[in-house]
Amino acid sequence: VPELAEVETLRGQLEEEILGEEVLGVSVFDSKLRGSEVLFRGRVCAVKRHGKALVLTLEGGDVVIRLGMSGRLKLGAPERPPRLTLRFPGGEIHLIDRRRLSSIGPLGGLPKGVDPLLGDPPLVWDSSRPVKALLMDQDFLLGVGNIYASEALFVAAVDPFVPASRLSPEERLRIFGAVREVLLEAISLRGTTISDWRDLYGRPGLYQERLRVYGKEGRPCPRCGSPIRRRVLSGRGTWFCPSCQVQ
DNA sequence: TAACACCTGTTC
C-alpha cells in the first residue's frame, strides 16, 4: 500500500504519539532486520516523510523506514507477529509486514524527486517514457505509486501510455493538479485499504471507496460508462478508460 | 526498459 497518502497518514499520527518521547527499547524478531536496533536512540525530535519513506529524527540520528508493499506500523497490541517492536513510555509500536519487503536503515539513498504537495511541477518531463512510468519514478516525483498514478491520470484524462515528452504544458499542469487533488483527498480519508493497509491505530483507510479505475477492469467508467481496461505497463497493472483517456 | 529478485499470501 504505502504510497504518499498512507505514509503521510502514519507520519501525522506518529507525530501525535511519539514526538518528544524517548525510545526505551527495541526488539527485533526478524533476522533480516538484525542490526537496525542500534539506530533507534534517544528522544524523537521530528517525524518526517520523504516520498514514501518515513524519516524519524532521533537524538541519536536519523532512521529511514520504508514500508514496502505490505508494511505498516501499529500502536498497541499487534494482531500478527511483528518484525520489530519499539517501546516508548506511552506504549509499543510494531512493524508488521506480511511480505517482509519493508526495510530500516540510516539516512541516505533517498530519491530526489519533487514532493507533489510541497513543490512546483517538475520542469523537465523527459523522454519517450510512458507518463505513468514517469509519475512513479521517485527521482521525478515523490510518493506516487501504482494506485494514485492510475487514479490521477484518469482524473486528468490522460492516457497512461502516452510518452511524457508528447504532453502539452496544459496537460502537464492538469496531471500535476490531479496528482495533488487525488493525494489530498486520500490523505483526508487515511489512505486506501485493499488488503493490508491500516493506520497507526489499526483502522483501514477509506479511499478505496473513491477509486475510479484502479482494480476496476470491466466496470463502467464513472465519466462515460465505457468498460475500464487493464493493461500492463512496466510490469505493473494499469487501469484506465480507453475512451476518456485518449490523446 | 525490461526482467527479475526480494517475500508471502490470496485468488483464479
Place this chain on the structure above:
DNA sequence: GAACAGGTGTTA
C-alpha cells in the same frame, strides 16, 4: 499450479 498484489534495487 499460475497469476497477481501497495515497492524498490540490481542485472541483462
